[in-house]
Amino acid sequence: MKNHSISAAAKASGVNAKMIRYYESIGVIPPAERADNGYRQYSAQDIYTLRFVRRARNLGFSLEDIQQLVGLWQNQSRASAEVKALAEAHMQRLQAKIAELQGMHDTLKTLSDACHGDQRPDCPILQDLAGAAGASAKQLSCH
Amino acid sequence: MKNHSISAAAKASGVNAKMIRYYESIGVIPPAERADNGYRQYSAQDIYTLRFVRRARNLGFSLEDIQQLVGLWQNQSRASAEVKALAEAHMQRLQAKIAELQGMHDTLKTLSDACHGDQRPDCPILQDLAGAAGASAKQLSCH
DNA sequence: ATAAAGCTTCCCAAAATAGGAATGTCAAGG
DNA sequence: CCTTGACATTCCTATTTTGGGAAGCTTTAT
Numbered sequence: 001m002k003n004h005s006i007s008a009a010a011k012a013s014g015v016n017a018k019m020i021r022y023y024e025s026i027g028v029i030p031p032a033e034r035a036d037n038g039y040r041q042y043s044a045q046d047i048y049t050l051r052f053v054r055r056a057r058n059l060g061f062s063l064e065d066i067q068q069l070v071g072l073w074q075n076q077s078r079a080s081a082e083v084k085a086l087a088e089a090h091m092q093r094l095q096a097k098i099a100e101l102q103g104m105h106d107t108l109k110t111l112s113d114a115c116h117g118d119q120r121p122d123c124p125i126l127q128d129l130a131g132a133a134g135a136s137a138k139q140l141s142c143h
Numbered sequence: 144m145k146n147h148s149i150s151a152a153a154k155a156s157g158v159n160a161k162m163i164r165y166y167e168s169i170g171v172i173p174p175a176e177r178a179d180n181g182y183r184q185y186s187a188q189d190i191y192t193l194r195f196v197r198r199a200r201n202l203g204f205s206l207e208d209i210q211q212l213v214g215l216w217q218n219q220s221r222a223s224a225e226v227k228a229l230a231e232a233h234m235q236r237l238q239a240k241i242a243e244l245q246g247m248h249d250t251l252k253t254l255s256d257a258c259h260g261d262q263r264p265d266c267p268i269l270q271d272l273a274g275a276a277g278a279s280a281k282q283l284s285c286h
Numbered sequence: 287a288t289a290a291a292g293c294t295t296c297c298c299a300a301a302a303t304a305g306g307a308a309t310g311t312c313a314a315g316g
Numbered sequence: 317c318c319t320t321g322a323c324a325t326t327c328c329t330a331t332t333t334t335g336g337g338a339a340g341c342t343t344t345a346t
Contacts, residue, residue, distance in 0.1 A: 058247075080258050080259060084255055084260035087254065091248055102237075105237040105238060107202065108230050109234060112234065115226065
């Protein structure tokens with residue numbers, strides 16, 4: 001039964017109505033059926049799919065990934081190995097990103113700790129960014 | 144002496160010529176002086192500034208932040224406290240992002256470990272994304 | 287009947303980077 | 317002197333995801 005309006009589907013799924021139309025337009029979800037007046041209609045199953053998309057977004061999957069995942073999810077005969085491979089690839093991307101951010105943080109921490117943080121203009125953070133010689137500058141140049 | 148072309152400045156600073164023009168257009172760096180033929184000219188000091196921008200980008204500062212940092216950097220009388228505050232605010236953002244990504248990773252790891260990853264279509268990852276009841280689903284709904 | 291709310295499509299914006307087109311300038315070589 | 321190639325300029329377009337808004341139609345409620 002396709003009896004939910006787009007705003008009802010939005011509320012039930014947690015996906016903004018604007019985003020639902022966008023996801024449809026780029027093919028992440030199949031085009032919604034239309035009522036006689038042209039309004040989009042959503043079934044409970046459609047809303048499950050939307051919730052699926054939102055959860056995957058919350059896990060940081062790109063819409064491109066999600067398009068694949070939705071396809072696998074709606075395909076009864078898909079192999080779980082495919083899904084696992086997608087998940088593991090995404091985990092690797094997450095780990096790389098985490099390591100990168102951690103490196104940034106550590107470098108900033110070193111610089112910030114060395115900065116007296118008062119009214120004097122002398123500041124190791126800016127000195128380092130300016131390319132002054134020194135240990136932390138070496139760290140930076142490795143990026 | 145402003146005697147470097149934009150491509151020379153790009154090579155020396157590590158900032159793409161296209162990006163140099165973009166940074167200038169949005170005011171991250173001041174407008175370059177022009178030679179008689181209209182070409183941009185860069186001094187060694189200008190190139191230092193560009194390198195400064197690149198390093199701050201490598202540390203993940205937004206161009207908005209960098210615009211402030213460049214201003215502070217070029218201002219001889221700025222207080223190091225201002226710089227330190229910017230750096231610490233950025234460190235907090237980094238930590239929050241790291242925690243978020245780590246949470247995503249941990250959730251995916253739990254799901255992936257539970258997935259047998261073979262030819263059978265039964266897959267806990269998809270089940271969870273679909274909103275099936277269970278511990279990991281509860282985790283997800285907290286996002 | 288009229289007003290409010292909801293739906294439609296279409297346009298525009300953000301941030302940062304990249305690619306290309308059209309045009310102009312400079313230096314070297316035939 | 318002229319051509320060629322490299323480099324410069326500006327302007328347009330695209331990317332990704334989300335959001336804001338306008339104009340116009342439909343439904344619902346008063």
